Amino acid sequence: MSERKVVDARDSFCPGPLMELIANIRLIEVGSELELLSKDKGSAEEVPAWLTKVGHQHISTEKRGDHWSIVVKRVK
Amino acid sequence: MSKHILVVGGGLAGTMVANGLCRRLGNELRAGQVQITLLGTSDRHLYQPALLFVPFGLAGEENLFRSQRQVLDRRVVFHVDPARQIEAVTKKVTTEAGRVFDYDYLILATGSRLMPETVPGMVEGAHWFYDLAGARKLRSALQAFTGGRIVVNINVPHKCPVAPLEMTLMLHDYLTKRGLIDRTTLTYTYPIGRLHALEPVAHWCKPVLEQRGIQSETFFNTEWIDPVNQRITSMEGVTLDYDLLITIPPHAGMEVVSTSNLGRGGWATTDPKTLLHTVHKEIFVIGDTTNIPISKAGSTAHFETETVIANITALIQEGCWSHDYDGKVFCFLETGMEEGTYTWFNYVTPPRLGPPSQMIHWFRLAYNRLYWLSVKGLL
Structure with missing residues (x-):
């Protein structure tokens, strides 16, 4: 598996964490993981909801101080 | 020894930074201590935000373009010759026509497509x-x-x-x-x-x-x-x-960024505050080209150029850093044919939206003309 890509969207009011995830998941290979960092509490619910809709895998969500770390896997 | 500043990209970001550096480094340019070169893809400069008005017949195409040579400060050496390969380790850029340019500072402003x-x-x-x-x-x-x-x-x-x-x-x-x-x-x-x-x-x-x-x-x-x-x-x-x-x-970034190993998808990996490439510290990245998670917009590029101009000037004149980019973005928002509003934000200040008004709509239309002063660094 290739190195996990980190997308730091903690200071992103626009386009925001989920838009960054959608843009960046296309840039990693199928089977690879991506870690999204977000200060937006909505990301912890919105990101897994979107992953379910499109069929990518939600690996984990972890609160780290002032932000969330959400790990996802591109599966198609 | 003369410092060579090479700007790759002739859109809003590249043009504005080249013109701004000419204004700040006038003495050094006159003394031959600095040279500024810009590599663009076209001899015409397009004001992209006005494209919104074209489908409604509200923007004449003659207002969308100016000669890139006329928009650029005359002290900028300008070539319509896009970069084909950037060798960041040896600090060389090879163009589509086969020219090779060395640089001390590279400003990467290749944009998006x-x-x-x-x-x-x-x-x-x-x-x-x-x-x-x-x-x-x-x-x-x-x-x-x-x-x-x-x-x-x-x-x-x-x-x-x-x-x-x-x-x-x-x-x-x-x-x-x-x-x-x-x-x-x-x-x-x-x-x-x-x-x-x-x-x-x-x-x-x-x-x-x-x-x-x-x-x-x-x-x-x-x-x-x-x-x-x-x-x-x-x-x-x-x-x-x-x-x-x-x-x-x-959208995607330009292929030269990917093929030169400066970032995936044509988006160069960029420090959000210094606007330096994360690996190659002689490369500044501005405008759509960055992978910073903020809006890709003309105003973003505009505010980034102010930071880069100040920092390159300080590095050349005083050997020190000036200041970091604060993530500022400003957006007009047309709410119909008669009214508009705006918002701004940065890395720490959340966006807010004011009530739409006709005055802001007219200011937006006025800015469509004021842009030509802004890109020259006069506004």
């Missing part, structure tokens, strides 16, 4: 307005439109995040004035779970769209388009029928 071909059926089945050919084609389609289903569809990533919403609201006014709105179903799709990336804009526009009878579909990322049966289907499993499809195609 539309990639409709990455979505099956998009080239055949959709219209867009983010380039002149697309805006002209959409203008013809709107002039021929007599009613039906219009879908305004937004894909990720894209620049100028408010333009799709502006298009939708202006389109509603345009169709109302032509007496077609009662025969039209207008649907706006957005990739995430709300109607705009900017939360205040999303909250503001939800009742506005409802009042105007504009339907919306969130969590809509285009999977494919069937141009024969005029249907658009999302990755989330929703299919919409259309008679006229206006899309914002997904």
